[in-house]
Amino acid sequence: MQPPSRIKTVGDILESNMRVGCEDIFLQRLAQNGILSRETLFWHPVKPECIHSAKTTTFNIGLDDFYPALMVLGIGIVSSFMMFIIEIYVHFKARLFKKKMEIIPIYPFVK
Incomplete structure (x- = not known):
């Protein structure tokens, strides 16, 4: 079976x-x-037919039209890189300060 x-x-x-x-x-x-x-x-x-044929309508996009977008992108990249450097610096200083406080104990009764 x-x-x-x-x-x-x-x-x-x-x-x-x-x-x-x-x-x-x-x-x-x-x-x-x-x-x-x-x-x-x-x-x-x-597929729907195109109203304007690509052969009859031509348009050119130059750098003058595209320049503002490139500027915004560049400003964003630079500002994010600067913020990254500042974050690394602050983290390093905080870690150094914490390590310094652990090495030197502070006693309220000793000058």
């Missing part, structure tokens, strides 16, 4: 053997009734 995990039902056997045939019959019925073309148009719509 086989273990329960290997037992197959009649539905499993029919499904594995008849799957390809059923799909073919189903697609054939859709094509006969005209539903297949409708579904194809629904799921794959026609």
Whole structure:
């Protein structure tokens, strides 16, 4: 006797053997009734036509138009780098101050 995990039902056997045939019959019925073309148009719509052709309208973007964006980017990079350096400096000083306070104990009764 086989273990329960290997037992197959009649539905499993029919499904594995008849799957390809059923799909073919189903697609054939859709094509006969005209539903297949409708579904194809629904799921794959026609690409819309462009109003202005690329051949008739040309435009050039120069550095004068792009310069403000580059300036904002540059200012952002420089300011973030400066903030990074300041954070490193503050962290180093805080760690140095903490280490200094651990080395020299402060007693209130000793001058």
